Amino acid sequence: MRVLRFSIGVGAVLFFALACGGGGAATNAPATGSTATQLVDGELPVTCGASVAAAQTEVAIANNAFDPSSVTVAVGAIVSWTNNDSTDHTVTFDASPDCDRVLGGESIASTFNAAGSDAYHCRIHPSMTGTVVVQ
DSSP states (O other): OHHHHHHHHHHHHHHHHHHTTOSSEEOOOOOTTOOOOOEETTOOSEEEOOOGGGOSEEEEEETTEEESSEEEEOTTOEEEEEEOSSSOEEEEESSSOEEEEEOTTOEEEEEEOSSEEEEEEOSSSTTOEEEEEEO
């Protein structure tokens, strides 16, 4: 009887995944004003958690501001943010993931997987804003 319950559970999960568009490659719509890029299901235009050491572009967080406030990078580039303030900040993308808190003296990095413009802000200090333009 347990095998039957397991089979029904797996079938329901597979049905749900297929009904929601899972199970294959798809083209996600690009941001307004950007060019189309092929993304695999589940892949986001921005992914957090990249290696800070691999970053090609760096943004400083100092005096409650992102410096520079706008950077332009190629698709696939890694951007890092280093918090030079004593207070915590976040790198929160408006249309993508929240890369969480960056403690004073620490760094985080994100990979940009699709062309477009990715605006971000600090959840703690909403007046802090920035943009990554991906070409």
